[in-house]
Each structure stands twice: as structure tokens, then as C-alpha cells.
Amino acid sequence: MKNRWKEDLKGLVGLNYIVFKNVPMKKSDHGPIIDLEPGTLEKLAAKAIIEKRIGFRGKEIKFLRKALGLSLEKFAGKLGITSGAVFKWEQKPDERLHPMNEVAVRSFVAEQLGIELSGQFSQLLGNDTEPKELVLQAS
Amino acid sequence: MDAQTIRSSLVSGRYRVTLHARQRMAERMIFDSDISHCAEMASINNQGEDKFKVTGQGLDGEELTIICAWDGETLIITLF
Numbered sequence: 001m002k003n004r005w006k007e008d009l010k011g012l013v014g015l016n017y018i019v020f021k022n023v024p025m026k027k028s029d030h031g032p033i034i035d036l037e038p039g040t041l042e043k044l045a046a047k048a049i050i051e052k053r054i055g056f057r058g059k060e061i062k063f064l065r066k067a068l069g070l071s072l073e074k075f076a077g078k079l080g081i082t083s084g085a086v087f088k089w090e091q092k093p094d095e096r097l098h099p100m101n102e103v104a105v106r107s108f109v110a111e112q113l114g115i116e117l118s119g120q121f122s123q124l125l126g127n128d129t130e131p132k133e134l135v136l137q138a139s
Numbered sequence: 140m141d142a143q144t145i146r147s148s149l150v151s152g153r154y155r156v157t158l159h160a161r162q163r164m165a166e167r168m169i170f171d172s173d174i175s176h177c178a179e180m181a182s183i184n185n186q187g188e189d190k191f192k193v194t195g196q197g198l199d200g201e202e203l204t205i206i207c208a209w210d211g212e213t214l215i216i217t218l219f
Contacts, residue, residue, distance in 0.1 A: 005158075012161055014168040025158070030208060030216050032158045038171035039152065041161075062168055069172035071198050 004139065005032070013045045015063055017131050020044075023138040036138065042067040043113070044136050050110050050117070052134060055126030056102045059093035061086065064109050079104055099125055140209035142183035145191045149178035149205075154213035163218045173197035174205065174215070181205075190216075 004022040012020055024035040034041075046067040049060060056064075065075040065086070072083040072090075079086075089097060097105070103124040110117045117124060148154050152175060156164070164170065181195030181203075193205040206217045 009158075012165050013170070014165045028157070028210060028214065030157050030210070030214060033155050033214060034158060034161055035155065037152065038154060038156070038174065042170055042172075059168075063170075066168070066170040066172050066198060069175075069198070 013041055013063060015059060017134050018045050019133050019135045020138045021135060047113055047115060048134055048136055050106060050113060050115050053126045055128060056097045056105055057094050058090045062090040068112050078108055102126060140189050142185060142191060145207055145213055146178050146183055148213040150175050154215060156215045160215045160217050169197055169218065173203065177203045
């Protein structure tokens with residue numbers, strides 16, 4: 001039985017609205033250690049962002065790209081755009097993407113994560129407002 | 140423990156991260172993909188007492204310094 005961290009942990013993946021509950025933790029001489037495989041929290045958060053239809057701003061793009069382990073060039077290449085375009089999105093962390101770009105990115109990321117989405121444009125577009133909190137169970 | 144074992148564990152995702160290090164990672168938008176990418180080509184210096192300083196670049200070429208310890212497994216203590 002693993003120990004769970006009692007406090008909610010906010011912002012562990014660089015997005016302040018993502019809150020993890022019940023993060024497995026173990027003690028060490030170096031302080032508490034997150035007792036999860038590397039990449040676990042990123043994958044949980046990425047899936048939630050897609051499934052909960054969080055709108056994409058520059059910060060979500062950077063997070064999703066890195067959660068997939070892709071460089072700017074590789075991510076852009078998969079979308080058929082330039083790395084400069086992705087770089088510009090990421091330089092504006094709070095600016096919403098154009099709907100066409102958002103739909104293209106959501107479709108691509110969903111496919112990479114094995115999430116099936118409805119093909120309807122309106123269903124692929126994110127919500128207008130950023131959530132105050134998106135609570136995820138880490139275990 | 141030797142530097143090659145630390146490199147191999149970071150590249151292959153066989154490591155753990157302290158809560159402190161994870162918070163530092165989040166501040167800089169550094170993720171596990173950056174750690175493994177960095178470790179592939181990083182310079183790794185043994186600092187003694189099973190501590191290692193790993194210096195390299197993240198996925199986007201950002202400079203990363205990762206401080207690791209061997210504690211029965213590779214442990215990332217902090218990162219900057």
C-alpha cells in the first residue's frame with residue numbers, strides 16, 4: 001500500500017488550474033519523492049485537457065507538445081506547419097489559438113493519446129473559459 | 140554508482156523525482172521528455188557521496204542542470 005500525499009498539489013505540470021489529489025509519495029533523506037513512473041502526471045493531465053475540452057492557449061500547446069515528447073520541429077511537422085508558428089503560439093501563453101488550429105491540434109493529440117473524439121467541429125473546439133480547477137486523481 | 144548508470148536510468152525513464160524537483164520543473168515547464176533528452180548527451184559529473192550533476196539541454200535546447208542522487212534508484216533532487 002503506497003502512502004498518498006494528503007494535500008492537493010497544484011501546478012505540478014506547469015498549468016496552475018491542474019490539481020492532483022492522492023499523489024503517491026514516499027519519504028527519503030532528500031524529502032518527499034513522487035512515487036510514480038516518469039511521465040504519469042503529464043499523461044493524466046494531457047488526457048484530461050483533451051477530454052474536458054479545455055481551450056488551447058500557448059501554455060497548453062507547450063505542455064501538450066512536451067507531454068508527447070516532441071520538439072518544436074517534430075510537433076510542427078506532424079501538423080504540417082512551421083516550427084516558427086508553434087513557437088509563436090507558445091510565446092503567448094494566455095492567448096487562445098485560432099479555432100482551426102485548435103481543432104487540428106486537439107485531433108492530433110487525441111490520436112497520439114488513443115482518445116476517440118467526435119468528428120464534429122464544435123465538439124473538437126475547446127470551452128471558452130479556462131477552468132478554475134481541474135482536479136485529477138493521481139492514483 | 141557511476142555516471143553511465145545515471146545516464147542510462149534518466150534516458151530510459153527509470154528514476155524518481157522529489158516533490159521539490161517536480162515543483163522546480165513545473166516553474167520552468169520542464170517535463171520528463173526534457174530529462175531523457177537532456178541525459179542522452181549530457182555531461183555528468185560525480186560530485187561524491189553518490190551525487191551527480193547532469194548538465195545538458197532540454198527538448199527545445201534550453202540549458203538544464205539536474206542534480207541526482209543514487210538512493211537504491213536514480214533520484215532527481217533538484218533542477219535548474
